Amino acid sequence: MKRESIIEILLCTVSLFSLVSLMGIVLSIFGEAIPFFREVPFLDFITGKRWYPTSEPPCFGLLPLLAGSIVVTIGAMLVSLPIGLGTALYLSEFAKPGVREILKPFVELLAGIPSVIYGFFGMVILAPLVQKIFRVPVGLNAFTASLLLGVMTLPTIASIAEDALNSVPVTLREASLALGATKWETATRIVLPAAKSGILTSIVLGAGRAAGETMTVLMVAGGAAVIPRSIFQPVRPITATIAAEMGEVAMGSVHYHALFALAAVLFLSTLCFNILAERIKGREG
């Protein structure tokens, strides 16, 4: 009995570890971000259209960076959503077991490729291709970044959506088929709506992954802090800004605190994504 209680306390302490880490991270991000708003008015930050952190006087405008993050996230979703959902639907409803066993590991393997490799591939091979095919001045732009992020979020969407489709009771399918519906009608009109919340969760988590991805966009998005007028313009997502500028910034400067303010924005938006995903999941209950 005594030994059991020791183990229980031990396990409790271990599980508290992530909570403590999270608290520590939140406190330090917001703690370091607060001094920034003493120097730069909050409204100037969220409505500013220019990001020139080291000019005299500096400009700390969030909009171009936020626009960069949003554009590549939406772009990535446009790529991964149809492919990911199609993959999930095929794997769970149509594929023969043999095909499924071969295809599924490949989709999952895609998730295991480190993002720096995607970035390198994008920079050296994909960007010059995009530049030639679309006759744009430069291949490092929102379009190329979206393509890569789309491929990167594909496994998230495909595997979570497939799990959702699989968890739809077989009886529903059998009932539908028995009433004379074709396989396609059953998949799209019965199974897909039944798995709706699971599929929404997969989309939200996929979008969260795309918005939080750093290395690939740092290498491929081009890094220009402008609100893009075309998908072929370079952009500078929030994550890439923090990664690129943190190394050389003078500690304690306004710029340093500005990067923490960006981190806070990023943290809050990924938090929203996760809460959204949890709520969708909870609704299914």
Next chain:
Amino acid sequence: MRRFCLFILFSLFPLYGSKTVTITGSTTVLPIAQYAAEIFMQRNPEVNISVRGGGSGVGIANLLDGTTDIANASRPIKEKELKRAKEKGINPVATIIAKDGIAVIVHPSNPVTALTLEQIRKIYTGEISNWKEVGGNPGTIVVVSRDHSSGTFEVFKKMVLEGEKVRPDAIMAASNKAVLTTVAKTPGAIGYIGLGYLSSDVKAVKVDGVYPSPESVVSGKYKLARPLYMYTRGKPSGVVKEFIDFILSPEGQKIVKELGFVPVRLPEEK
């Protein structure tokens, strides 16, 4: 098991009684520090030098925190950092260990071979946006710059931009290597990199009539050059001084030159 313990013991043993030097900072200076440290440690087995990157800002911050002995920097210390140092009662001393030229590069297929500082400034601020305005084939100029907080950008800003801002839609690359790759793969691109990174994938242009080379940097004819620093707390002393002296010695400066940087002094002609 006992053999394993002995192994651990022996591998830890050299650390006892050894002198440890920590070096952190600019990624531009990193290869010099790394290479010099390897040779220095071979000669002085009792010394243990650990070299890390992180960037000039990180290096100086660590120097002030006391977590590094030498801070590599590709820019002079900033007012703000100096103020922090004073608050902590630290006197950061700079030693120039090498110089670095900044080469302005274009795609090898670009017919433009020379630009003036004025033209480069106008290209980077957006006043000039087509190659035909500087004697090239008509086509959009793709401006590639380094990130706002990179030491290379800081020097470029001071020497070329004269306080003006880089056009907001310029590509911002995170490293010298990234600038090189982007310019090498983009026919309309212009960029700038440390002299040590120059390769045949790109073409360096003459700036104000002078081609970038170690010789033209040392003689001062090539304008786009900067000193590289090692910062210490107070004047270097002990092993730290020995190490910095080694880099400044003719042998150390030969390493500097081998790595594509420019020695502080011209080596004597043979």
